[in-house]
Amino acid sequence: AQKITQTQPGMFVQEKEAVTLDCTYDTSDPSYGLFWYKQPSSGEMIFLIYQGSYDQQNATEGRYSLNFQKARKSANLVISASQLGDSAMYFCAMREGLTGGYQKVTFGTGTKLQVIP
């Protein structure tokens, strides 16, 4: 089974509008972390935001917020006031076993976001 599922291969959003990118995950580990990365066409994976499984509040970083619904195992990324520079691939990722030793990070297949002027 896929550990990280991103069901939207591509999304369009009007400039200055908000957009939600979906991510669902699968784990039986009570301690895990969820990440979102942005990958512009230049190739670099840029870390955007992190949510820990025990964090009481949804994470926010500027225009990025993470809508964390633990019972539904979803960690959707919300981008407010979209800008043309937000056009990129967005990857959701998870690291399990935060309280133990090393656990590798699992990435989803990504969502391509295009912001329309």
Place this chain on the structure above:
Amino acid sequence: ETGVTQTPRHLVMGMTNKKSLKCEQHLGHNAMYWYKQSAKKPLELMFVYNFKEQTENNSVPSRFSPECPNSSHLFLHLHTLQPEDSALYLCASSQDLAGGRGTQYFGPGTRLTVL
């Protein structure tokens, strides 16, 4: 320089060539990673190093040979590659392997084409 740098950014090589990819991190991290990114596939973890020691080899063919001389530098030596090895190769680093968030910071990648 800041963050994670990779050279070269683009590389075209024949199947009989030998080349190396270089990664350098300026973040004071102790763990470094090589990933392969192919079209329409999730990132594939190839190798993990922690304090210069290899801790993971994800069943990578021997035509890929990593080297980590210190915590700041990571190399990927390539020889007798196949066309299916064409991909974006990403280097990443994190503070260490265990504990904390383990957030990985990536370089810009090397776009490799094998003819």
